[in-house]
Amino acid sequence: MNDFLLLTPGPTTVPDRVLQKSSLPLIHHRTKDYQAILERVNANLQKVFLTRHPVMTFASSGTGAMEASITNCLSRGDLVLSFSAGKWGERYRDIARAFGLDVKSFEKPYGEAFSPEDVERALKANPKAKAALITLCETSTAVVHPVEKIARLTRDTETLLMVDAISGLMCDPLKMDEWGIDVVVCGSQKGLMLPPGLSFVALNEKAQGALPKADLPKYYFNFTETLKSQKKNDTPFTPAVNLVRGLDEALGMLLEEGVEKVWARHATIAQTVREAVRGLGLTIFSKAPSHALTAIALPKEIPSKEVIKVMRDTHRVIMADGQGELQGKIVRFAHMGASCTPESAKRGLTAFQDAMEKAGYRPALSR
DSSP states (O other): OOOOOOOOSSSSOOOHHHHHHOOOHOOSSSSSSHHHHHHHHHHHHHHTTTTTSSSEESSSOOHHHHHHHHHHHTTOOEEEEESSSSHHHHHHHHHHTTTTTTEEEOOOTTTOOOOOOHHHHHHHHTTTTEEEEEEEEETTTTTOOOOHHHHHHHHHHOOOOEEOTTTTTBBOOOOOOHHHHEEEEEEESSTTTOOOOOOEEEEEEHHHHHHOOOOOOOSOOOOOHHHHHHHOOOHHHSSOOHHHHHHHHHHHHHHHHOOHHHHHHHHHHHHHHHHHHHTOOOOEOOOBBBEEEEEEOOOSOOOHHHHHHHHHHHHOOOOOEEOGGGGEEEEEEOGGGGGOOOHHHHHHHHHHHHHHHHHHEEEEEEO
């Protein structure tokens, strides 16, 4: 029996109900039985994304959806504004560069978030920009960006706002239609409580209008063909049948609880974790914390890998190290999806405190 507790920013714990549905005997995807599941999944994805627009599902990690959003909505030489403050914003930027787009990169120091004023200045200086790329939750730093206010700047323009919500969806609030976001991408293994392997892209009318003009190469990730098939509750290529069955169950669980209640649960657990961390005399790294995870800044004399090792080996609790320049400097304590419970937070905090003490940290001496 695997009794590890995953408090990493993906993959996260998968509920038993979802595992059971994912392990049912396989059915064929070109049948009415599967089409009925897909029809229900597509409708429930819209409820989770808070959109009346289509949400497409692909058999890939979230990075596949990021790439697909670039290749389907943009053309060679298009001017794209990238707003990055961590590894995942940088990935979106680098995908755009890989396809020969004219990318202007705006960057914040790790731990900081973009303000609407930052984005407004960039948009005014680059009125011909075809797209603006940003993350909702930047899991490398635990920052959440003010996407609602940023969307107000783009929704009445020709610039597409493309949001990487792979980690943030169902953890931090996101209202696609109400806010006026054009493209939202997501992955399965975080707030949606599934194993890795599915990605999602939602497009509003403005984004759909860009599809016929986009000339970047694509084949499998072809939105036009996918949307055409989706109208018939079908897919152009073989879907990940049993992951989709698990998705059907996970979406049902989220909607049973209610989207806003799920957000509130994440906010409550995030607050609990941060108050406990501050009570130990430690600092929260992010200046604009996401509800999905907490990045804990460690004293210079305590490398995060030692703390993470003790939690894993002694307590069977898995947290994540920092990435890039933050490696060895922070511990990323995720509280997202099915791992976002009072019991998981308590177990994680107990393991973290013990690991810090074993590493030589004394809270009373740090204050």
